Amino acid sequence: MIFSEKLQSEIYLLIEQVISEYLNKAKDAPIANSGNPFILALLKDFEPLIHRIHGLKGSMGNKMEKVAELIAIDAWGRENVRRKVKENVELPIKVFQLIDSIINNLSNAKTLSDYYKEKQEIIRACDKNFKKTQQHLYEFDLLLTDNEKRHLYILEMKGPDPNTTEVSGAKKRLLVSIAWNYIKNHPSDIDAKLAIYYNNKFPRVYKNPKVHYYFNPDGGIIVQDTFWNFLGKDENTFSDLMKLFEDYGKENKKRIWDGFSKLII
Secondary structure (H helix, E strand, O other), X not given: OOOOHHHHHHHHHHHHXXXXXXXXXXXXXXXXXXXXXXXXXXXXXXXXXXXHHHHHHHHHHHHHHHHHHHHHHHHHOHHHEEEEEEEEEEEEHHHHHHHHHHHHHHHOOOOOOOHHHHHHHHHXXXXXXOOOEEEEEEEEEEEEEEOOOOEEEEEEEEOOOOOXXXXXXXXXXXXXXXXXXXXXXXXXXXEEEEEEOOOOOOOOOOOOXXXXXXXXXXXXXXXXXXXXXXXXXXXXHHHHHHHHHHHHHHHOHHHHHHHHHOOOO
């Protein structure tokens, strides 16, 4: 196990918070209809449980950004990790227009995403002497700094099936973050990528047309083990994180089952 005891305890606490909150909510929550009468007929006795487990995925997803932050701090150092960074971003109007043009072309399927070309175009535009600027407020999920290499990373973290609006919004924030941080910090290198924290197609390769319209797998996106291993700076980070969850599940098996089984009617 590459994680320190302190980090293991912090992650365990986050898992405990989700499970405790979820089981408490599930006890008194109204039974929801799946919306599909044929599925409901087949799984009538189990549908409430299935519905609640689906809800648990959303609850856990909200905590995974904090898990990511804890792992990054442990590997990169607290001073090199910033989460949920709000910035009044001031950029030349021409740069904003370039970003909008890239997004529109991808949205209308006029071009395929080319991460390295997009990054080069934005940096080249930032080097020009444009005088008219605009300001907009943005929030960036996770910023990591490699001070030795003067390399800045900006990550936007999502589940495997975000809606189209979320994907295009993430794309715009990441392109804006390249321009803003290039102008503000002049790092030697900068990367801004979409991080999918688990692959719902595993063991097959992750594929989602909504995502791949905007993010080229070659450079623009990191998925599951690639993401977690990058955060932890170790190829065993993802497997060790999975083991933590498995260990928690084994240790709390009876408690979890006792809570979930009450949802079966």
